[in-house]
Amino acid sequence: MKKLGIGLFATAAVFLIGLLGYLGILLAGNYVIDEKKLVMNSATKLVDLEGELITKLYFENRDPVSIDDIPDHVKEAFIATEDSRFYDHHGLDIKAIGRALYRDILAGAKVEGGSTITQQLAKNVFLSNDKSWLRKTKEAVIAINLERNYSKNKILEMYLNQIYFGHGAYGIQSASMLYFNKSVSELGAEEGAMLAGLPKAPTNYSPINHPEESKERRDLVLSLMEKHDYLTAEETVRLQGKTLSLDVAEVTKEPAYLTYIDMTLQEAKTRYKLSNEEVLRGGYEIVVPMDVDLQKAAYSQFQNKTFFPGSNSETPPEGALTMMDSKSGGVVAVQGGREYVQKGLNHVTSKRQPGSAFKPIAVYGPALEKKEYSPYTLLKDEKIDYDGYSPSNYNNQYTGEVSLYDAVRTSANAPAVWLLNEMGISYSKKYLEMGGLSIEDKDLKIALGGIDNGVSPFEMMEAYRPFASEGKHIDPYFITKLFDHNGKLVGEAKQDEKKVYSEQTAWYMTRILEGVVKNGTATSGESAVDVAGKTGTTSYEEVPGGARDAWFVGFTPEIVGAVWIGYDRTTETNYLTGGSEYPVKLFKKVVNADINEKSTVTFEKPSSVKDMEKPITLPDVSDLSAEFDFLYGLPAIKLKWTPSADERVSYHIYEIKDGQRKQIAEVEGKGEYTRNSISFFGSVSYQVIPYNSLTDQEGSASNEASVSLFNRFKSDEKEKSNKEADESKETA
Numbered sequence: 001m002k003k004l005g006i007g008l009f010a011t012a013a014v015f016l017i018g019l020l021g022y023l024g025i026l027l028a029g030n031y032v033i034d035e036k037k038l039v040m041n042s043a044t045k046l047v048d049l050e051g052e053l054i055t056k057l058y059f060e061n062r063d064p065v066s067i068d069d070i071p072d073h074v075k076e077a078f079i080a081t082e083d084s085r086f087y088d089h090h091g092l093d094i095k096a097i098g099r100a101l102y103r104d105i106l107a108g109a110k111v112e113g114g115s116t117i118t119q120q121l122a123k124n125v126f127l128s129n130d131k132s133w134l135r136k137t138k139e140a141v142i143a144i145n146l147e148r149n150y151s152k153n154k155i156l157e158m159y160l161n162q163i164y165f166g167h168g169a170y171g172i173q174s175a176s177m178l179y180f181n182k183s184v185s186e187l188g189a190e191e192g193a194m195l196a197g198l199p200k201a202p203t204n205y206s207p208i209n210h211p212e213e214s215k216e217r218r219d220l221v222l223s224l225m226e227k228h229d230y231l232t233a234e235e236t237v238r239l240q241g242k243t244l245s246l247d248v249a250e251v252t253k254e255p256a257y258l259t260y261i262d263m264t265l266q267e268a269k270t271r272y273k274l275s276n277e278e279v280l281r282g283g284y285e286i287v288v289p290m291d292v293d294l295q296k297a298a299y300s301q302f303q304n305k306t307f308f309p310g311s312n313s314e315t316p317p318e319g320a321l322t323m324m325d326s327k328s329g330g331v332v333a334v335q336g337g338r339e340y341v342q343k344g345l346n347h348v349t350s351k352r353q354p355g356s357a358f359k360p361i362a363v364y365g366p367a368l369e370k371k372e373y374s375p376y377t378l379l380k381d382e383k384i385d386y387d388g389y390s391p392s393n394y395n396n397q398y399t400g401e402v403s404l405y406d407a408v409r410t411s412a413n414a415p416a417v418w419l420l421n422e423m424g425i426s427y428s429k430k431y432l433e434m435g436g437l438s439i440e441d442k443d444l445k446i447a448l449g450g451i452d453n454g455v456s457p458f459e460m461m462e463a464y465r466p467f468a469s470e471g472k473h474i475d476p477y478f479i480t481k482l483f484d485h486n487g488k489l490v491g492e493a494k495q496d497e498k499k500v501y502s503e504q505t506a507w508y509m510t511r512i513l514e515g516v517v518k519n520g521t522a523t524s525g526e527s528a529v530d531v532a533g534k535t536g537t538t539s540y541e542e543v544p545g546g547a548r549d550a551w552f553v554g555f556t557p558e559i560v561g562a563v564w565i566g567y568d569r570t571t572e573t574n575y576l577t578g579g580s581e582y583p584v585k586l587f588k589k590v591v592n593a594d595i596n597e598k599s600t601v602t603f604e605k606p607s608s609v610k611d612m613e614k615p616i617t618l619p620d621v622s623d624l625s626a627e628f629d630f631l632y633g634l635p636a637i638k639l640k641w642t643p644s645a646d647e648r649v650s651y652h653i654y655e656i657k658d659g660q661r662k663q664i665a666e667v668e669g670k671g672e673y674t675r676n677s678i679s680f681f682g683s684v685s686y687q688v689i690p691y692n693s694l695t696d697q698e699g700s701a702s703n704e705a706s707v708s709l710f711n712r713f714k715s716d717e718k719e720k721s722n723k724e725a726d727e728s729k730e731t732a
Helices: 002-028 072-082 094-107 117-126 133-149 152-162 172-180 189-196 211-227 233-240 255-272 276-281 292-302 355-368 404-410 413-423 425-434 444-448 457-468 503-519 581-592 709-731
Strands: 044-047 053-057 285-287 318-325 331-335 378-381 400-403 481-483 489-492 532-539 547-555 559-566 625-631 634-640 650-657 660-668 672-675 684-692
Touching: 044 255, 053 255, 072 117, 072 152, 072 189, 072 211, 117 133, 117 152, 152 172, 172 189, 189 211, 189 233, 211 233, 255 276, 255 292, 255 331, 255 489, 292 318, 292 331, 292 581, 318 457, 318 581, 355 404, 355 413, 355 425, 355 444, 355 457, 355 503, 355 532, 355 547, 378 404, 378 413, 400 404, 404 413, 404 503, 413 425, 413 444, 425 444, 457 503, 457 532, 457 547, 457 559, 503 532, 503 547, 532 581, 547 581, 559 581, 634 684, 650 672, 660 672
Parallel strands: 044 285
Antiparallel strands: 044 053, 285 481, 318 331, 318 559, 378 400, 481 489, 532 547, 547 559, 625 634, 634 672, 650 660, 650 684
């Protein structure tokens, strides 16, 4: 009884103190409220060009929603559970506080809370989570001033958007999407009741980890809703009989997206002046050109060890991949490493030696812009010394002359350096700069990718784009459009194109680089779509057969991309044991992942250009034969051989008489020739040499063939004599 009296006295004292302090609180006004803290962190959404959510970027996964979009039965579930007198008090529920205080005193410790929804909002936004009397006093002061400044609906809206629901979800909308995969406006009463039961202990009542406890808590909330006349008894029984009916759509940090996210955040910082923190808190919507299928395929293939041949199995090589839409310039996929971590080393932007992949942009593209060069122009293929620099072909073989097409296809070094020397280094660098590459180098090693500071895969992708898109350069980008939390457009990608090459040059280079893939150094792997591109390998001189860098830079009718493989630091224990065939295979494997019925699978020639004639491959003729014949009643020699299937191949016919060799005729597309002016005296033989009219080159000479007229006449007489003898026998 004595304890009860003390409790009543203490309660009365608190009421008196509260009454006196209330006037002070009113006078204190808004000084305790920092309105900036009421601006809640909001998750930023990355969506694709179709508006589909790719992922969220956030410190707190929150998607604020208006109170008007929250159904009444959802609001009622929270009010019944957290603050049944919410619409009746002015921030503090004196009745609830007195009841809680009385029970605390009887227990000798704090056992029951009397906080209103307004107080909980005040605590969550402005205060720490301790349970001291000073903190409770501050909470009361803030709650009263919140009620003075905001409507009940606004306070309830801020509260429902603020609270934590577990599994990284902040706010009622994010929780609804997480647990039921639908907007809060679509929630039923039992779903709203389940969410209302979570804030007290999100971990303990998690419907994902503890479904039984979560259902019990939900059913309790439904009972409270009945108690406060929000539900009838019949409705309550029916709703309590339902299962939780989850449709979990948890947004996780997909590892396949990490490089793309980092580069998107970097672009938001450099192009739109938004810090990473501002993006993660600001509730932006960022429309990106990511192709999810390509991005996931790139990540998946980077986990495949067969594409990364290294000398050290415990420390496998690294890699990088970047791809952009050839029309728009939007980056569709990037992978910055095999085990890429956020804010880590990004190999997409790391500079390396490009090797022969540099030849098309430093030598052959610029050369085709000059009128004196065409795909089949002959280039000098000899080992030449250029003031101490004497480049060698990889096989140390030289043909004397080689067509520009074949020089690219076979990746010969000597013709590339010779051609750059003929054009001039400054001329080459002008085109490199127009393609987005600025280098300091001023020597002929540029022709073979000998760049002192190297170039990045991202830069190589950008520099190849003019070949894939009518000779025009465009700046690659990650952000198509950027909207703030109110849906206002903040910025969008500029798609300004600048001419680098003529359309004719771009098309010629497409056909030439297509030849590299079909019949050159990039034949490895299989592709379901046309691919054009160039390989590149840089050697590691310390180990025979070892390599530092392996590249493939190329394009399809829809995308342009670059793949690099290598060690961050090449040593005698860490070096590549394979060359450019591996990035070629990797590129094709990723490209194949995104082919569908809408894909453009073949290169389409622009109507404004002329096509490049297909290359002529000269056959080896080894079955030339010569026979005696008659032409118009006169003796003749008939030559025969097996012709090429390509009817464009011509054949130079040579007569060799008394050691003197002379061309006597040329035939095209067939495998025979009749010589009607023959000599009956001296030694005569014949040869056929295939001829390429595109390059004005002869191939290898055939075997020699001859026929003796004397032997032919003897053979005829013998045949006649044998025939007469046979006839005599038949008569006898």
